[in-house]
Amino acid sequence: MAMYAAQLLTPARVGANRAATLLRGDSTRWFQPDALSTRQQAFADRIEALQNALNRELLLGLVDSESHYAVYRPGAGYARHLDCLRNNDSRVISAVFYLNEAWQDAEGGALRLYLADQAYHDVFPRAGTLLLFLSAQFEHEVLPATRDRMSIACWMRQRV
Numbered sequence: 711m712a713m714y715a716a717q718l719l720t721p722a723r724v725g726a727n728r729a730a731t732l733l734r735g736d737s738t739r740w741f742q743p744d745a746l747s748t749r750q751q752a753f754a755d756r757i758e759a760l761q762n763a764l765n766r767e768l769l770l771g772l773v774d775s776e777s778h779y780a781v782y783r784p785g786a787g788y789a790r791h792l793d794c795l796r797n798n799d800s801r802v803i804s805a806v807f808y809l810n811e812a813w814q815d816a817e818g819g820a821l822r823l824y825l826a827d828q829a830y831h832d833v834f835p836r837a838g839t840l841l842l843f844l845s846a847q848f849e850h851e852v853l854p855a856t857r858d859r860m861s862i863a864c865w866m867r868q869r870v
């Protein structure tokens with residue numbers, strides 16, 4: 711939130727759409743791979759270790775990743791979507807690491823993962839939770855919350 715207050719995050723966009731606030735209400739700040747803070751480097755190291763394990767065990771062919779901080783202010787959400795960028799299927803795994811201490815389910819803010827047959831699974835954004843899913847397979851949505859909701863979203867990519 712300190713970074714948000716210092717206006718270091720910018721309103722997120724969807725594709726080339728600069729005014730996407732109806733679809734997504736978060737503000738983001740991308741990690742700069744050549745200028746990571748100590749904490750960002752620690753996160754990147756853990757993600758790389760996970761990526762190597764996924765390659766070893768599941769042969770996913772992941773070569774790198776991109777990460778951004780995201781802040782959703784109260785009432786903001788992100789409509790149902792897939793994380794694959796149009797004309798670019800390099801994103802294989804979506805990883806979301808939540809940063810919200812003492813989150814109560816009644817505060818909302820779940821990430822709703824859509825499964826087969828109208829079923830869904832809600833994940834609440836509790837600090838320490840790391841959610842992984844296949845980017846091309848699972849549509850998902852961020853439900854609005856009654857408090858600020860912070861996360862690091864990361865995509866592990868294959869070469870295309």
Ligand SMILES: O=C(O)CCC(=O)C(=O)O
Pocket residue numbers: 780788793806820821850851852861863
């Ligand atoms: O913050 C979350 O739970 C997911 C965010 C998301 O879906 C995205 O940034 O694509």
Ligand SMILES: [Fe+2]
Pocket residue numbers: 791792793850
């Ligand atoms: Fe997403």
